[in-house]
Amino acid sequence: MTSPKLPESDSTSLHLCHPTPEECVTIWTDVSASWKDSLTLPAFIRESVLLTTVPLAKDGGMTQWILVEQDQPPNHRHILASCESFRKRSLQSDQNGNTKEAIIHGIASVFCAPQYRRRGYAGRLMAEMAKALRSWQAESGTPNMGSILYSDIGKEYYDKLGWRPNQTNFHLEFPLGDVEWPSSVRPVATDEIADLCRRDEIMVREAMSAPEPFIKTRAMILPDADHMLWHIAKEEFASKFIFGGKIPDIKGAIAGRPGKQVWAIWTRRYYDHPDAQSPNNVLYILRLVIEPDKTANKPFPCVNSEDAAAATDPDVLESFESVIQAAQHQAKAWRLNRVKIWEPSVLAQRLIDESSLKYEKIERETDCIASCLWFGDRESDCLTEEPVLINNEHYAWC
Numbered sequence: 001m002t003s004p005k006l007p008e009s010d011s012t013s014l015h016l017c018h019p020t021p022e023e024c025v026t027i028w029t030d031v032s033a034s035w036k037d038s039l040t041l042p043a044f045i046r047e048s049v050l051l052t053t054v055p056l057a058k059d060g061g062m063t064q065w066i067l068v069e070q071d072q073p074p075n076h077r078h079i080l081a082s083c084e085s086f087r088k089r090s091l092q093s094d095q096n097g098n099t100k101e102a103i104i105h106g107i108a109s110v111f112c113a114p115q116y117r118r119r120g121y122a123g124r125l126m127a128e129m130a131k132a133l134r135s136w137q138a139e140s141g142t143p144n145m146g147s148i149l150y151s152d153i154g155k156e157y158y159d160k161l162g163w164r165p166n167q168t169n170f171h172l173e174f175p176l177g178d179v180e181w182p183s184s185v186r187p188v189a190t191d192e193i194a195d196l197c198r199r200d201e202i203m204v205r206e207a208m209s210a211p212e213p214f215i216k217t218r219a220m221i222l223p224d225a226d227h228m229l230w231h232i233a234k235e236e237f238a239s240k241f242i243f244g245g246k247i248p249d250i251k252g253a254i255a256g257r258p259g260k261q262v263w264a265i266w267t268r269r270y271y272d273h274p275d276a277q278s279p280n281n282v283l284y285i286l287r288l289v290i291e292p293d294k295t296a297n298k299p300f301p302c303v304n305s306e307d308a309a310a311a312t313d314p315d316v317l318e319s320f321e322s323v324i325q326a327a328q329h330q331a332k333a334w335r336l337n338r339v340k341i342w343e344p345s346v347l348a349q350r351l352i353d354e355s356s357l358k359y360e361k362i363e364r365e366t367d368c369i370a371s372c373l374w375f376g377d378r379e380s381d382c383l384t385e386e387p388v389l390i391n392n393e394h395y396a397w398c
Contacts, residue, residue: 006078007069009120016128019066019082020074024048027066027082030113038273039241047237054233055226056398060137061087067125081125083110085147086398087137088227092145092387093208093218102145104221105133108398110149126161134375145219146374146387150397152367163371166392168300169364172349174324174339174357176332182322188252188265190232194225196254196263200289207297208390215299217387219374221396223287228395231267231286238270239334248334253326256319261291264323265395266330274335283331285341286395288323288348292316295346299388312354320348321355342394368397 007013019027028048029041036044051057067081086106093099107129112122130147138144151158155165188196200223208220221227228251236247254263265287272279290296292313327339344352352359370392 006080006116006119009124011069013069013071014067014080014124014128015070016065016067016125016132019064019079022075023066023079024064027064027079027111030079031082031109031111034111035109038238038270038276043237043241047234050237051230051233054230056086056088056230061226063087063136065125065129065132067121067128078116079113080116080119080121081110081112083125083129084108085129085133085136088148088396089222089224090145091205091208091218091220091222092143093212093220095211095213095216097209097211099205099208101142102219103138103142104145104219105136105147106221106396106398107133107147107149123161126158126163130162130373144375146372148221148370148372148389148396151369151371154366155369155371158369158371161373163373164386166370166372166389168343168392169369171340171342171362171364171394172344172352172359173362174328174341174359176328176336176338177358179325179328179332181329182255182325184319185253185255185322185326187250187326188254188263189249190229190251193228193232193251193265196252196265196289197223197225197228197287200287203289203291204297212299215388216385218299218390219372219387220297220390223391223393223395228265228267228286230398231284231395235267235269239268242270242273248330250330253323253330255322255326256291256315259291260313260316260319262289262316262319262323264288264327266327268331268334268336270336279335279337281336283327283334283336283339284394285327285339287393288341288344290316290320290345290347290351293345293347296348297390298345299390300346312351317351317354320351321357324352324355324357340394343392370396 028045032041032044063085066079068077088104090102090104092102133147239247252265264285266285269282331339374386
């Protein structure tokens with residue numbers, strides 16, 4: 001039996017559309033070798049179905065896309081390449097601090113099955129996505145500001161397709177050690193996350209409304225509860241699978257008195273089964289908030305020198321260190337191997353240096369490279385200066 005003739009990647013017969021439920025199972029089966037982590041294939045497919053129904057994804061928040069030939073019928077067509085997009089609530093701000101609501105579409109799970117690789121289909125998929133997302137789900141009048149993805153194949157491939165690597169892609173990594181849960185720290189439960197995110201958003205909006213004369217446009221994906229709960233749903237599915245139905249009830253930690261509080265919301269990621277020979281499992285701090293932090297929610301080059309040099313409040317330092325120690329405690333309790341936090345603020349980095357915490361700074365060059373494609377004005381399609389992404393933190397990863 002001869003193999004079917006496949007179209008060229010620039011063929012006019014190719015187009016974007018959305019998979020059927022049966023085709024979704026095919027896609028999830030194909031991608032499982034890369035992304036199922038510690039799950040079995042049947043469990044990964046169940047998880048994939050679940051993650052279409054949780055906050056951030058449900059009600060059209062997530063869209064599945066495939067590149068196919070137009071004349072092939074559903075469930076009988078070659079899925080030449082596939083991906084997902086997530087509609088993310090965002091803010092856009094100009095030099096004078098004028099802010100407006102925006103949408104940034106996150107692209108995830110870009111995949112081309114082995115039999116279709118090295119034919120240019122993934123590049124064609126992304127070229128079509130760049131066009132489609134300019135107006136996708138913009139019926140409410142909220143502008144689509146751009147698109148973000150997190151490359152695990154370095155910086156060059158997606159850069160050539162228009163998704164420019166963010167200026168910074170680093171994280172701090174904390175070993176575990178023997179750390180007790182600090183007595184000054186209160187655990188955060190799932191039902192508290194929405195309120196903490198609302199408080200956080202008030203501070204975010206205040207920072208984005210402050211003038212930044214040296215940056216024409218700023219953009220931020222809002223650290224809302226939907227983002228946190230998507231990660232938590234993934235965490236809980238894996239925990240149930242690995243630990244026989246048991247799930248962690250502590251989703252973060254908070255310390256300090258109001259006005260000087262420090263809190264973190266986190267998630268556990270099991271890339272490997274904890275019993276594996278060399279597991280590489282991580283507690284990710286999705287979002288870290290320090291209430292009096294005047295360096296937060298700003299681009300690093302524009303942090304006010306006075307704010308950056310301000311004397312450290314000993315109460316804030318104690319609360320901060322305790323929250324990180326709580327994360328270390330939970331990581332060890334749930335058989336993880338390390339704690340990671342992406343791009344903490346200037347103040348947070350100084351607090352780390354002044355604390356007793358041990359850490360390593362990692363500059364990412366190949367994996368989780370935040371890469372942005374910014375859309376120009378709808379009428380002129382002109383972009384004279386790319387926006388600066390604020391808060392390249394793990395909550396926005398998908």
